[in-house]
Amino acid sequence: MFPTTWGLPVRSKTSAALIACALAAGSVMFSAPAASAAAYCSSSGYTAIGLPIERCTSMSNGVLLHKKDYNNPTDLWTRYDKTKGAAVSVRLGYSMSGSTTYSSYFSISSGGSVTKHWQKSGTYMCYSSTSVLNYSGGTFQTPAAHC
Template sequence: MRSKKSAAVLAGALAAGSILVSAPAASANSYCSSSGYTESGLPNLRCTKLTNGVLSHGKRDLYPTVGTRVTTTYYKSGGAAVTIRLGWALGGGNVSYSTAFSVSSGQTHSRSWTTSANNLCLNSTGFLSTSTNTYQTPAAHC
């Protein structure tokens, strides 16, 4: 169960830019509610529970510089190794994908991108693409 105090502390740390939303521990990646929220409950970190893992997507302001750091993470909890690409899209725009790489059960992989504008409050979505399917998170926002 989420506590309001821990969510407030995490929200403050994210706002201050002291927490990067990339490559969290496997246990942190394993929780994803049916409404697409991670354990923190913050709207700028969203997730999708998959059969063999959790896909999450988050972003943070790069204060005091201008820009936003977006990160898409996949924690693979089971099944055979698979080749994937991680990506993200702002609004309904084109998806920017990483190069392909292999991920095995028990591994967490993240890819991050930096925008030159402050896009923290604009909707962004994380993507995971395999040779046969594409999955996405709900939109992250502020």
Template sequence: MRRRANATLIALAIAAGSVMFSAPIASAATYCDNTGYTSISEPIERCTTLSNGVLVVHQASNGVVSTGYDKTGGSTISAQLGYSRSGTAHYANAVSISAGQKKSQTWSLGASAYCSSIIGLLKYSGGSYQTPASHC
């Protein structure tokens, strides 16, 4: 009986972990409504629709912040993804993004950063863009 209970608990833990790890972080989902929400409709993930794609910021409860860009059209760009917290911008190195590609960058800010106001950023030679602030 004890072995069966342990096997059941292990199976449940594995299933729970699979669900937890399958959740997207800055999925850069193509869906972004006109109020800046993605399909999850939660303030921890906010978005901006651009003429050639969707910019998304997502924050997780462990303090991980991700900014992603789903480029749906236009020519290839070299862009920096970033985030802004407490008025300070942080950018990753530039990456090349072509139509049909999704690129993202992740930063570990620590659990204390969770629920703070965090904005997703995209900067390239043609300009810069930002998402509405994500929060709890």
């Protein structure tokens, strides 16, 4: 399960501000969204909500996302939406405090989306962290997410 803001567009700056206030107050419930198109990612590495707890990187074949959760400050999320190209073998992970943790390798095809979730002991909400995608040709990462 991952936050619904990854599957729903924010229609205006006012909506984004209201969502930000609700998140800060801890009043928004999170659940998995229905299948949707690839996530929005701005040229500056922000998702549709425009908050530093969600960062992203657009690649030629998809979007890599990183999310922290105000309601569960021990949770970290990495998601990859593959929009085109042949199936590839990748692994997802996150980097924090000088170390990187990866999932095992998996295959993903065009149109697919994979989310990995990590739960750390302690509160890591305000620590800078990034999502990483590793494959045989190299590694991509998101800008750092933080409070």
